[in-house]
Amino acid sequence: MTEAKKHVIVKPFDKVELRLPVEVLLSNPTYKKRRDLFLQGFAVVQSRDASDPKSFYAVAGIHGLPYAPYDLLPGEKMSPSDWNKSETTRWGGYCHHGDILFPTWHRPYVLLLEMLIYEAARNIIYDDKANNYPAGSETDEYKKEVEKIRMPYWDWASPSTLTNGVPSILFDEHVLIDNPTQKDVRIRNPLRAYTLPVDLGSLILVGDRSNPAQRPYSPDSTTPYTPKGYATVRHPDDNYISSPDATGLNVVTFCSSVFRPVLYQVLLVNEWRQFSNHGDGEKEPQDENYGHYSSIEVVHDAVHDSLGGTGGHMSYPDIAGFDPIFFLHHSNVDRLIAIWQACHPDVWIIGNSYTEGTFTQEVDKYIDENTDLTPFRKSETTYWTSKLVRDIKTLGYTYPELEKNHQPRELLRSMLSYYHSTLYLQYHWRLTLTVMKNKVGASFQIRVFLDLPTANASTPISSPNFAGLISIFARGKETQCANCLRNANAVVHGNVDLTSCMKRLFIDTNPEPSGDVVTKSLEPSQITLVAVLKDGSGISLEQAGLISAQYWIFDEGPEFDLEYENWTQKLMGQVYPPQTSQ
Missing domain, CATH: 2.60.310.20 (Hemocyanin; Chain: A, domain 2)
Incomplete structure (x- = not known):
């Protein structure tokens, strides 16, 4: 008898491990085995069929296009209140933007991909069909390292970014990995780009879709059309190829003039409503809140802008999730949220009805810490909520700045x-x-x-x-x-x-x-x-x-x-x- 299909459950890790800076994970010899397993696991997730809810395509599509229900089982019906194609006045993606759940909704989102990469990496060792991980002390070391896999983050406001821009490895086409029986195995770099397995978007082509030397979309400042077989891009040139130089120079400029000065002020905001999103509904500044007009979402928006450029996927909300750097970016956003929480431990969500609507959330419907963060399931019958994800250590990860038990004021001073x-x-x-x-x-x-x-x-x-x-x-x-x-x-x-x-x-x-x-x-x-x-x-x-x-x-x-x-x-x-x- 065939076992009934079950939903994808976003499971917390059993043990708390560090999310590392992506440069550290990818270049520090201490983490070589963990790095190699992470890259292989990510590549496996990207290789899965688009119809698989555990595929990168399905996970990336939660954020915006293709406006489809995530992880709907055979015979299962959508809720009558869910988005449908006939609605012209409602956002068809699941993501929260411009409301108080922006920070907490993206937390289980990153955790979902993190979990899938971990599971895939674990299967590489334990379901070893290629016999690359034979019994022995070296394989035992890989088994220890796989349990420490967590999503790395890219700190786009760091002194390193200010000098170097985007880490070069995020543009390398291939990477070399080791296993106990092989050295320098060449694989496609899963952090560089993701190749679309189906057509994405609806704009009219301006050239021959079979000719990658022509832009496959009309660069008219709206969402670019990406045909099947094309990779995601950052600051694409006339041949629709990512430009590392243009991206790097843009990021360095943004880092000095936008990321660092705005983030400095964001850390000083002392109310969740203003901190959490870019559109809290106020029309006038509040004198009592030093950080007013700064929010974690405002600086987040600028990072998307800096990475995508004209025609790059990160510049467009509907398709940003398909660029792998999206998740390194949002891991860092989550890090900054966790740091801000530690600096302001008594500040938390106060519910309101100012919402833009999502696939499952009606426009201007009341939301608070107990609102379901759909589509991220905690069990077959329940979803994660902001209240449940408030403490990242209960999810099985933390960040370097939070390892020490700093007093809130001490941590704030250090980050500022x-x-x-x-x-x-x-x-x-x-x-x-x-x-x-x-x-x-x-x-x-x-x-x-x-x-x-x-x-x-x-x-x-x-x-x-x-x-x-x-x-x-x-x-x-x-x-x-x-x-x-x-x-x-x-x-x-x-x-x-x-x-x-x-x-x-x-x-x-x-x-x-x-x-x-x-x-x-x-x-x-x-x-x-x-x-x-x-x-x-x-x-x-x-x-x-x-x-x-x-x-x-x-x-x-x-x-x-x-x-x-x-x-x-x-x-x-x-x-x-x-x-x-x-």
Whole structure:
């Protein structure tokens, strides 16, 4: 009798092990056996048939396209409240974006792939059809190492990234692995790309689909079409091949001007609602929250933007999950969330009804810590919830920064020092922006330049006048959904740190306060905002849906001090809409 099929259960690991930086896992000889098993396990998961719920295609598809139910058993019916193709006002993917469950939903998502890679790697040893792991002391070492496999993370804001960009191994076509009976076995690198086993997307081709030397899609700033047999790409060139140089240079620029300064401020946010997502519904800054207009999702969006470029999969929410680097990125996002939790241990989810909707979650339906994080099952009949994934150690992993039992204040100080891009400057200048998320119907950027009134979409971000940007990680019109149409007024809050650019251009950052009056050293007319689509073309700020842009000065004290009693923020001026003189 054939055994009935069962659902995929996301199982926590029995023992807590470290998630390592991807550079450490892949290059440190200490972890060579673990590295080789991880790469082989990942390759196995990628090789599975698209119909297998344990395949990389099925797991990647949870995030967006192909808008299909995950792990639906034969004879099992979808819930009447689930998304269906006739709904033009609802997101067809499972992922939470723009709401309070963004951090916690992605936690079991990464854990699912981590578990599948671990299981596949374990089977390589224990179901050893090739006889590569014969009984003996060396195989015993592999058996010990396989139990320590966890998803590595890529710290896109680290000093190493600031210097080197994306680790080169993430672009290598092949890697060499060992086993007890063979050395330097050449396999395809599963971290470089994933080849689509079926057509993905619906845009019209501009060339011959059988000719990889032609772009298979129209680069019109919406979701790219990827035919069967094509690999995922990052900053593709005219031959639809990833460009490591373009990706690396872009990431280095983003690291210095966006990732590090924004992340520094994110760590100081002390409320879950603002920390957790880029669209908490507020239209005005909150004076009592230093980190307002910074969130873990805002900086997350910028990482997607920096890696994908024009036509790269990471730039588009519907297909980002198919690039393997997505999971290294989200492992790092999870790391930063866990660190933030340790810095603010008493802060947690307070439920609300501000949601964009998902495959199983109706738009603007109440969500809280007990909301099911579908489709991630804890058992055949239950799903993981935010409450259940709050403590990562119960899931069987942790991160290097959390190994020691730091006091929250001590850990926060350590992380701020690590990511602080302008140490020991008393005054920090920041531009806050509020943008309508879905007006454009595509992903785009708003770039900020100082003392360059002629700046436009063609002005390179390598310009010394470039201060930073915010990335709007929005779905294209080809895949518009629930919320994108119904929730037309959804907003994204972001901020750009102007301080480093001001120093570079010799603009005074140290005005002398006199009572409640601050002498301005930067005027609104010196700040130029440029909206740029993914194809590089410019649009007006009104077309981009910019609601407001204001700049502020923060007094952090003569030396960095969390207890500085005059730690304050002052509104310095309004950049958009421009104020007319009376």
